[in-house]
Amino acid sequence: MESNYHTLKRTDNQLLVITHLTQMLTYITGFGGLIVPLILWATQKDRVDGMDVHGKAIVNFQLSMIIYFIISIILIPVFLIGVLPLILVCILSFIMPIINAIKASNGELPSYPLSLSFIS
Template sequence: MKEERQLLVVTHLSQLLTVLTGFGGLIVPLIIWLSKRNESYQLDEHGKNIINFQLSLIVNCIICIPLILFFGLGLLGFLVLGVVSVLFPIVNAIKASHGENPKYPLSFNFIS
């Protein structure tokens, strides 16, 4: 149980690789989720939420690009997405360590 929670925390925090290295925030959680999803129902649910969140960030960033031309709203969108992409993996890692379910805002349901 403790090892499972540690893996959940690592999976949530691995999203921060994008901030640190520029990539890996989708790939690393995807690899962890695909390799361990059959071993734990909880990891399967958390993994789906993480992958949906990461894919949603990509889609939202693509939406922000043309919005830059519209009174600079895209720049505000990028700022909000940047804060959300750093803050919520940390918050949800803490929640996962306490056994709570993650909640990611601005997330579309690609994988259910």
């Protein structure tokens, strides 16, 4: 007879909130906004209810923002076309983790606009 202990996941909305907010490390340290949530997701996805969904959304969003950032930087010399997308990327990268942290605290699913699906 197998034990169901290993299949049970705990509810931990606080950890989900922290996982979303760790994306802000990029603004504080210059890096870490992808690495820390990736580590939290990888280590907790089988233990915390909802972590797999939230973690995938965060990683997809961070990878998307990195790509959009690089494209924007490349487009700046071309008649400053990249400046507006760069501003948008910076605003989204700051606001969306906060919005989704609030959603996570309320038990809601994350929603990140312009996020490409690298991990499904």
